[in-house]
Amino acid sequence: MKLDKLHSVYFLGIGGIGMSAIARWFKHVGIPVFGYDRTPSPLTRKLEVEGMMITYEDSLDTIPDQIKSDKENVLIVWTPAIPKDNVQLQFFQSGDYDLKKRSEVLGMITHSMYTVGVAGTHGKTTTSSMVAHMLKSAGKNIAAFLGGLTQNYESNLILHDEETEEKPVVVVEADEFDRSFLRLHPNVAVVTSVDADHLDIYGDAQELTRNFEKYIGLLPEDGVLIIQKNALKKLNRNDFGSLTVLEYGLGEGAIRAENIKAGIASFEFDYISTEKVIKDLVLKVPGFHNVENALSAVTIALHFGIEEKAIREGLESFRGVKRRFEIKRQDDKGVYIDDYAHHPEEIKAFLGSVKAMYPEKKLTAIFQPHLFTRTRDFADGFSEALSIADEVILLDIYPARELPIEGVNAAMLMDKINSAEKSLQSKEGLMDFLDQKRPEVLVTLGAGDIDRLVDPINNMIASWD
Template sequence: MNLKKLHSVYFLGIGGIGMSAIARWFNHLGIPVYGYDKTPSPLTAALEKEGMQISYTDDSSQIPAFFKDQGENKLVVWTPAVPESSQLYAYFRDNGFLIRKRSAVLGMITKDMESVAVAGTHGKTTTSSMIAHLLKHAGHNTAAFLGGLTQNYQNNLILHDEGSTEAPIVVVEADEFDRSFLQLHPNVSIVTSIDPDHLDIYGDAEQMLEGFISFIRLCNPKGQLFIHQKAFEKIKDQDLGTASIHQYGLTSGAVHAANIKTGTVSFTFDFVSENERIEGLELRVPGFHNIENALAAIAVGLYYGLSEKAIRAGIETYKGVKRRFECIHTSEKITYIDDYAHHPEEIRAFLESVKAMYPGKRLTAIFQPHLFTRTRDFATGFSESLSLADEVVLLDIYPAREQPIPGVTSSMLLQGISSPSKQVIDKENLLSYLTQHPPEVLVTIGAGDIDRLVIPINKWIKDGE
């Protein structure tokens, strides 16, 4: 299939962060893009402003006649976040439309390009956006399909210069959900972490390990694998193919950091590898885990020939990703940070960094669990990680693609949380609660719709100052 010769494309679940990047790619090519999503969002509003036609009703009558009636050169891109019971999905299936998963289409788009694929249960969005920024900022012809909105480019799609004489490098976020990353063909692979997750898809942790091993084997035999030490320890006895393997870690490994200094605005560190040392790098996206992400990104940048000057400039100008350790408000009275963390290990890494940045300050964490199965499978881990906060406020579970599971609620986490203050609160009562219990350092955490509380909370803070 020649994707560039398609007459039009329809996206089932166009508002997803990964889907929207591909939709933007087709739209950039001048191919008419249509789509469906369950609810409007700032992202779907942006897509409509860019010229895409979107419906929010699961009904085949909403499909534009132009897409229904044209010839064979049309494609339906589907994400499993939209169930097969969807009326739209059933219509496309029953009427012989060509339906491909998002992951397969991404694989087709990137298969003939030099590609860098970033996988991992945590850190892949930040790491992939860092790599893309380092290369782009240094003048390399770079494209990227990302799982978040970069603050540098205000987009989840970075386009390469098609008129350039330099062959493009495409950076791809390699999603393990639904084994999507097995559709890619990387020249360089990064694995930031392999912690159990998506057990509703994989069944158990061993099957998930097998998925990551299969992904690693897809790397070009003459390519490069950059893998976190903790991830490598879990699979070191397996056949990982013939790509050159480089381990990295915060303070140990062939690639590591030294002289780490924490601050409320930035972290500084030295990059250390077997052949390079770059001292005094300033990363303005705080967090020990973000230093680890930067180590992998810098190692990839050096592999592609970036100079120390280019590395330093790229790291210092990197602004981060929306909802990844995003500082919403800071003043002497209160600091407010928002983060996408939705796995116990992500929450632990996030809260440890916040506590290091604001020692002695009372830390209030508002957490919205994401998925009933994830809450059930990792309840103990969630409780332990959240216990790093002085005060924990739990919102109801965000169901996403799932139906409720009897007995699985946010309240089940309370018993294992050792924080002095802990409770479950309805979103409608949150601002009233904060008024009665003013925080010093406030964080909102989760991958559901908790992001819709960011603006109201920020307004509440400003109104109170």
Template sequence: MNLKNLHSVFFLGIGGIGMSAIARWFNHIGVPVYGYDKTPSPLTETLSEEGMEIVYTDEVESLPEAFKASGADKLIVWTPAVPQSSNLYKFFGNNGFVIKKRAAVLGLITRNMESVAIAGTHGKTTTSSMVAHLLKHSGHNTAAFLGGLTQNYKNNLILHDEGSAESPVVVVEADEFDRSFLHLHPDLSIVTSIDPDHLDIYGDAEQLKEGFASFIRLTHPDGKLIIHQDAYQKISHADLGAAKVYQYSLNSGNIHADNIKVGTGTFSFDYVAEDIRIDGLELSVPGFHNIENALAAIAVAVNYGLSKEAIIEGIATYKGVKRRFEKICTNERIIYIDDYAHHPEEIKAFLLSIKAMYPDKKVTAVFQPHLFTRTRDFAEGFSESLSIADTVVLLDIYPARELPIEGITSEMLLPRITSPNKSVVDKEKLLSHLEQHKPEVLVTIGAGDIDRLVKPIEKWIKNDKA
């Protein structure tokens, strides 16, 4: 299929962060874009403003005329986040439309471009955006399909310069969900982590490891694999393929950090590799885990020949990704930070960094569990990680694509949480709960619709009620 010869494209689940990046790419090259999503969001509203036509009713009658009959020049892009029981999915499937998963379309878009693919059960969005920024900021001809909105570019799609004499490099966030990353063929791969997740898809941790091993084997034989030391230890050496392997971690490996200094707004460090050392790096997106993400990103920058000066400037000017360690507001009474963490290891890394930054303050963590299956599978890990906070407030589980599972609730996490203060609170009552308890450092955590609470909390703080 020649994607550039399409008459139009319809996205089932256009409001997803990965789907919207591909929708923007088609819109950019002049292919009319239509889509469906369950509910409006700031992202879908932005897509509409960019010229895409979006419906919010799962009924055939809501479709634009162009998609009431199939044709070889029409494409349906589908994400499994929209169930196959959807009326629109069934209509397209029963009427001869070409339906491709988002990951397959991303593979088609990038198949003839040199690519850097970043995979991992956590850390991939920040690392992808760091790689893209380092290359783009230095003037390297770069495109990127990201799983978050970068603060530098206010977008999840970065476009390369088609008029440049320099061949572009495309940075791709490689999603392990539904084995999507197996549609890619990277020249250089990063694996940030292989912690158990998406067990509703993989079944168990061993199958997840095999999924990552299959992704690693897709790396070009003459390419490079930059892999976190913990992830490296989980993969059989026979599964690493022919690519040259570099291990990284905070304190050891072929690539590691030195002279780490923690500030309230920045983390500084030196980059140490076998053939290069870069001193005096300053990262304004805090977190020990973000230093590790930066190590992998810098390794890619070194691979593409960026100077030390360009790398230092690129790291210093990197602003992060929306909802990744995002400082929302602060005053003399309260500090408020929002984060997308939804896996126990992510929460652990996030809260340990928060405690290091504010050692003399009490931390209140508001957490919305994401998915019933994930809550069930990692209940003990969630409780242990959340216990790093001084106060834990749990919201109800966000179901996403799932139906409820009997006995799986946020309350089941409470007994193992060792924090001195812990409770489950309705979303509607959260503001009054916070006003009553006066947090010093407040963090909201989760991948569901907890982001809808960020603006109300910010408004409450700025109205001096904190």
């Protein structure tokens, strides 16, 4: 299909963060955009304000006539997060429509651009957003398709300048879910981590690793691989042919961070490599894991010839991504931080950094597990990671695309959590519970609908005497 021949595009699951970025791109190039999602959200409301027509009813009657009437020039974009019994999905699948997954369309859009693909089971959203901001702030002509809403641009899409003669560079978050990243065409590939995840898709950790190796295999002969040191160790290959391979990590590796200073408002560190040393870099998005993410972003900036001054300015002006170590409050009422962490390794990195920032204060963590299969597969890891907090509050599992699994619930994590205080709470009773406790340092964690509680919690804290 030639994208310039389309008269309209219909998105199944348009409210997804990756889907909405592509929807915005089509709207930008002048193609009418329609879509369906299960429930309204702040993001879908923004899309509607931008001129997209969205329905929240899974019915054939809500599909616009222009979608039904001209199959040849309509593109249906769908996400595997849509249930198989979805009425609209079944209609399009049985009606000779051209259906493509989000990753296929992203590959079509970016195939002719010089592409930086950022992959990894953790850290890819922050890293890709950091890369995009550093390049753009340094004056590079870039486009970016991101998996989160950047605080600098209030969007998950950055559009390149079509008027300049400089060929654009596209920065893409390369998602391993459903093997989506294998549809891309990277010239530079970042791999931030290769930890077991999405076992409902891959079956086991070895198969996940094999697919990361396939992703690396998409690089051209003169391609560049920038890979975190532990991720490199997990790969089943040592020979990368003519690829340029750059390994990075905290404290060790060819590219490393040294002299890390953990502050409340920022982290400082030195960037050290065999080719370049940049001292006293300032990152105003806290977290040791974000320092590690910054190593790959600085390396990419150097790859594109960005000067040291611009690198410093770009890194220091990076404001982060919504729901990634997002400090909602830090005042006399208390500290409140929200994060998307939904895997044991992410939780461990996040809580460890918060502890380093506030070593003398009691840390209370609210966690909403995401998916029954992930909770089952990593139950011991979740319990161990959450035990970093002084108090743990567990909410019920957010099922997303899954049906319940007998015997799998949030309570199964409780016994092995070693925190001094721990409890199970309902979303309905959480606010009253917090109002009585009034924690010193509070964090919310999870990839489900816990984000709907963030503003109410913050507003409640603001009301405390």
